[in-house]
Amino acid sequence: MPSTEELLRASQRGETSAFAELVRCYERAAIITAHAVLGDFHLAQDAAQEAFLIAHQRLGQVRHAAAFGPWLLRIARRRALRFRRRRTAERTVAGGVDRAAAESSDWMEPYREVVAQIARLPEHERIVVVMRYVDGWSMKEIAEATGRPVGTVTKQLSRAIERLREWLVEVQ
Amino acid sequence: MKSPEDIENVLGHLGRAWPDDGSIAERVMREIEAAPPAAARHNRRRILMKSLLAIAASLAACLAVWWAVDGSHNSLYAQVIDGARKAQTIHIAICGQLDGKTIKTWECWYKSGVGFRRDSWDWKDDVSRRRTICLGNKDGTWTLDVHRRNTIVHSSSPGISKDTEQIFADIDRHARDLQSHGQRFTEADQTLNGESCKAYLSGTPGRNVPAGSKTDNQRQLYYLDPQSRLVRVTSQEREGDRWNTTQFNTIAYDEPLDVAWFQPQFGKEFQIVETGPEAAKPETKPKGAVLVYQVDPKSVPVGATIDMDRLLRAVDLRLNGGNERLAAARKLDGQRIEVTLMRRDDADRRRVERQLARPGTLEFRVLASRHVDKALIDRAEKEPAKGETLDSSGKRVAWWVPVKAGSERNCTIHQDVVKRTKPAGNRELTEILVVADPDNVTGAYLTQARLEFDRRERPAIGFRFNDAGGKLFAKLTGDHLPSKSTDDTYKLGIIIDGELFSAPSIQCTIHDRGEIAGQFTEIEASDLAAVLKAGSLPVRLQLVEEHPRP
Numbered sequence: 001m002p003s004t005e006e007l008l009r010a011s012q013r014g015e016t017s018a019f020a021e022l023v024r025c026y027e028r029a030a031i032i033t034a035h036a037v038l039g040d041f042h043l044a045q046d047a048a049q050e051a052f053l054i055a056h057q058r059l060g061q062v063r064h065a066a067a068f069g070p071w072l073l074r075i076a077r078r079r080a081l082r083f084r085r086r087r088t089a090e091r092t093v094a095g096g097v098d099r100a101a102a103e104s105s106d107w108m109e110p111y112r113e114v115v116a117q118i119a120r121l122p123e124h125e126r127i128v129v130v131m132r133y134v135d136g137w138s139m140k141e142i143a144e145a146t147g148r149p150v151g152t153v154t155k156q157l158s159r160a161i162e163r164l165r166e167w168l169v170e171v172q
Numbered sequence: 173m174k175s176p177e178d179i180e181n182v183l184g185h186l187g188r189a190w191p192d193d194g195s196i197a198e199r200v201m202r203e204i205e206a207a208p209p210a211a212a213r214h215n216r217r218r219i220l221m222k223s224l225l226a227i228a229a230s231l232a233a234c235l236a237v238w239w240a241v242d243g244s245h246n247s248l249y250a251q252v253i254d255g256a257r258k259a260q261t262i263h264i265a266i267c268g269q270l271d272g273k274t275i276k277t278w279e280c281w282y283k284s285g286v287g288f289r290r291d292s293w294d295w296k297d298d299v300s301r302r303r304t305i306c307l308g309n310k311d312g313t314w315t316l317d318v319h320r321r322n323t324i325v326h327s328s329s330p331g332i333s334k335d336t337e338q339i340f341a342d343i344d345r346h347a348r349d350l351q352s353h354g355q356r357f358t359e360a361d362q363t364l365n366g367e368s369c370k371a372y373l374s375g376t377p378g379r380n381v382p383a384g385s386k387t388d389n390q391r392q393l394y395y396l397d398p399q400s401r402l403v404r405v406t407s408q409e410r411e412g413d414r415w416n417t418t419q420f421n422t423i424a425y426d427e428p429l430d431v432a433w434f435q436p437q438f439g440k441e442f443q444i445v446e447t448g449p450e451a452a453k454p455e456t457k458p459k460g461a462v463l464v465y466q467v468d469p470k471s472v473p474v475g476a477t478i479d480m481d482r483l484l485r486a487v488d489l490r491l492n493g494g495n496e497r498l499a500a501a502r503k504l505d506g507q508r509i510e511v512t513l514m515r516r517d518d519a520d521r522r523r524v525e526r527q528l529a530r531p532g533t534l535e536f537r538v539l540a541s542r543h544v545d546k547a548l549i550d551r552a553e554k555e556p557a558k559g560e561t562l563d564s565s566g567k568r569v570a571w572w573v574p575v576k577a578g579s580e581r582n583c584t585i586h587q588d589v590v591k592r593t594k595p596a597g598n599r600e601l602t603e604i605l606v607v608a609d610p611d612n613v614t615g616a617y618l619t620q621a622r623l624e625f626d627r628r629e630r631p632a633i634g635f636r637f638n639d640a641g642g643k644l645f646a647k648l649t650g651d652h653l654p655s656k657s658t659d660d661t662y663k664l665g666i667i668i669d670g671e672l673f674s675a676p677s678i679q680c681t682i683h684d685r686g687e688i689a690g691q692f693t694e695i696e697a698s699d700l701a702a703v704l705k706a707g708s709l710p711v712r713l714q715l716v717e718e719h720p721r722p
Contacts, residue, residue: 133183
């Protein structure tokens with residue numbers, strides 16, 4: 001599996017296939033981040049898509065590959081917040097007619113609580129959690145992708161799970 | 173959802189339920205391929221706009237600074253600098269506080285177009301008691317280092333201008349601070365040199381601390397004479413409600429000065445011993461210190477022989493197993509080890525002594541829980557004079573462990589911790605009850621201990637056990653997982669050298685590695701990790717001799 005470092009450098013040289021691979025690596029983390037704000041899978045997809053487009057335009061700003069994932073997730077969150085403001089304005093204009101029906105049919109609804117807690121994690125831990133459990137990658141694959149040693153990834157993951165557990169217990 | 177496995181399952185479900193058409197990669201790539209030129213143009217436009225804005229902002233900032241500092245001809249800055257430039261002579265004296273006494277540390281005389289003289293005294297340096305005199309006139313500059321031996325050297329400093337620039341740079345620095353932060357402070361007005369002077373208050377120069385800021389503990393008082401010339405700068409530090417003066421500079425203008433002062437009287441007053449830039453360097457202090465340790469005979473079991481090589485390895489690991497090399501150790505004979513400090517530094521010396529005096533033991537014990545160990549706790553609390561509780565066969569089942577000073581709050585934050593306090597010298601010693609367990613997880617199983625940083629980026633000690641230790645640790649933590657019915661957690665006491673450093677909750681089974689968080693500085697954590705890694709010394713060591721490094 002090519003590392004984020006390799007994909008990022010290739011993307012910065014203009015190789016679109018490399019950027020497509022970066023999107024595949026980080027899209028679920030970005031969508032989950034946006035979903036925590038918007039509560040709607042399709043809107044979250046739209047926000048994540050915009051985040052990747054912005055990231056593509058500003059790829060030159062990223063010097064260290066390790067910073068790419070956290071940076072992308074911050075963009076995704078900001079886009080999602082902008083979507084939410086826009087949606088609130090539209091609702092106000094439409095006199096309260098909103099997309100509640102669409103939201104209630106959202107397939108991620110049963111996972112809303114866990115998604116909200118994942119979004120509270122620091123970005124680097126959020127990425128590791130999503131890659132491990134939602135994408136189903138092995139620790140070795142995550143280590144290769146993120147360019148960190150397996151030990152570090154394992155430690156980050158166990159810390160993240162510990163935090164999630166504490167937070168979910170608090171919620172319950 | 174209380175165990176990590178539950179969370180992992182839910183997240184796994186989320187991944188499996190993810191729709192097949194949920195990927196946005198194709199959509200993103202279509203967008204990128206459809207509109208790269210527009211995006212690039214947009215980007216270029218944005219970069220251009222940003223650059224223009226940055227240039228405009230820089231220009232505005234420069235204008236603002238110019239206006240604030242120099243723009244107004246009547247500004248405080250302009251008045252102070254004008255006053256200094258017009259002066260024919262300037263005499264500056266800097267006085268500081270040393271051991272409660274006011275001493276002059278620096279004095280300078282300047283006569284326009286003639287020369288300068290600067291005397292400074294290195295009072296804090298007990299070794300050399302050095303005095304440096306700088307003399308300058310149109311012919312050159314001499315730096316005269318007067319040590320105990322009256323050694324005189326001629327430096328290669330070029331000309332008169334360098335030092336006079338320094339005098340004006342100091343006045344300029346004060347004037348800028350006065351302009352930026354100075355506020356009129358009438359209550360400190362006073363008469364100096366027979367003239368009534370106005371006081372101005374400012375924060376620490378260079379740190380942009382607003383005048384009179386309550387968040388800072390340092391301030392400057394500036395005094396201007398009736399001609400708006402800077403005549404005194406006083407530095408003060410807060411001690412409680414009082415402001416104590418730590419240093420003051422007095423500046424006098426247009427005093428009669430003897431021109432002969434600016435001429436070196438070589439051959440009469442001083443004799444040149446060495447010349448050149450090398451000679452101008454200060455005397456170097458003797459470096460390093462050598463400590464000789466001897467095996468304490470009382471700590472050697474009767475009939476046992478001491479393996480000095482093993483002892484030396486342990487000593488070396490304790491001194492140099494952390495993040496930096498502290499001292500070199502070598503064997504002198506069958507009883508003595510010589511330790512040579514890398515730096516002659518009191519702090520390093522104290523660290524060496526502490527590193528070699530520590531027992532270096534580590535153990536993990538479960539703290540007594542009010543929910544489970546009720547009977548045991550009752551017995552322990554009924555016998556306050558005793559440090560431990562025994563069962564009917566005389567085996568120790570629970571004992572009190574003193575909490576490390578400074579860690580009391582961390583260790584007793586949980587309500588169900590069983591604690592007691594007792595006076596110890598001038599502080600109160602907190603003790604916490606721990607219970608015996610069959611696992612006996614100790615530092616003997618450690619394979620690694622090093623400085624790490626916890627999740628809040630505070631220094632901590634990361635450790636790793638060998639296989640046997642990992643199994644015991646997993647058993648100890650696995651046997652004390654949170655109760656599924658009541659959510660009560662057990663606390664794991666981390667005991668180093670007989671003191672409780674921290675007591676985190678046991679949330680899941682921990683195997684071969686972990687982290688000890690506490691109120692550490694980076695140096696403490698690194699030193700402690702080195703001691704734990706080295707383990708206990710087989711014998712005690714006594715410091716028997718000390719001398720400077722040859």
